[in-house]
Amino acid sequence: MIFMLKRTLLPLTSMVLVLGLTGLASQVETVDASTYGNGVQVTIPKKMQGTWYSYDRNAHNGTKITFTEHTVNGKPIFTQEAWTISDYFNGRIANQKNFDKVTQNWMSGKTTKMKNDTFYEIDPWITFENWSLYRVVPQTINGKKHNVLVYSSRYDGGNYFRSKKLAKKMKDYKFKKVNYTL
Template structure:
């Protein structure tokens, strides 16, 4: 088969076009690469003592760099490769271990918390937002749950017991509220 002058130019032009297109697209893939491990520490904005008041009960959460203390029960944050394959066993070797990942849902960034041996299903999710309460901008720990497709708010944490009691069963504009709340 004889290509002729036009055929040679066509093949050369297409080759250059495809080659330049692949080279131009490659850097964008590197920028959007996923993390290779889960979180090693909680974000600094989440750390501290938080109080939540729901249904006439005060709850206390203390978040450090690597611990989540929920009413005295200590859970420890551990990091692992995201490629780790979970082995399902009835008895967990690490019942107080968990992993955390950053996740985006509905244009919001959350820290999702999973059991060490958990491989799927619903998870707990946390993020710090700022709301104007009593004329002051106050950080609020939004507590949510559900599947990764979108979380529903189950409660809020505040740095003082007074705010927790005052805004205990309050939900903010734009939050998805579960039908059981």
């Protein structure tokens, strides 16, 4: 009788355990990414995509920056809902730890018009007064046309070039008709 009870209880216990775990797994909350304030992925214009180099003394994002269709330096770029920053800094994010984990590698992006120029503003997801504005400006250097990625932080600015050699040669150069501070 005891042997029969053990043979019956083991499969029943296993079945209850499996059903219980399945029930728990189905209760795990899946959170829509837009919960973290992100809208659509930003599309970077083709002429801005690729790798750019700068040897400016205060290069805005280091000596190399790479844009793909939807990323900068491998980090996805999203539009950001207006409430995100204020809720973050005012402590109104329900699960701060989860928010930080999910968004740690996200960048916010938008198109910004300033002084009759269109810039792509790309910043860390949570930031305070950290502006990174980019636009491609055709320039003639030594009689040859080049696309130059101009950057501005609204306080200073500079250039990125398609080649390291040209970036080294043009270190800290400011083109006359380009407004670097906004």
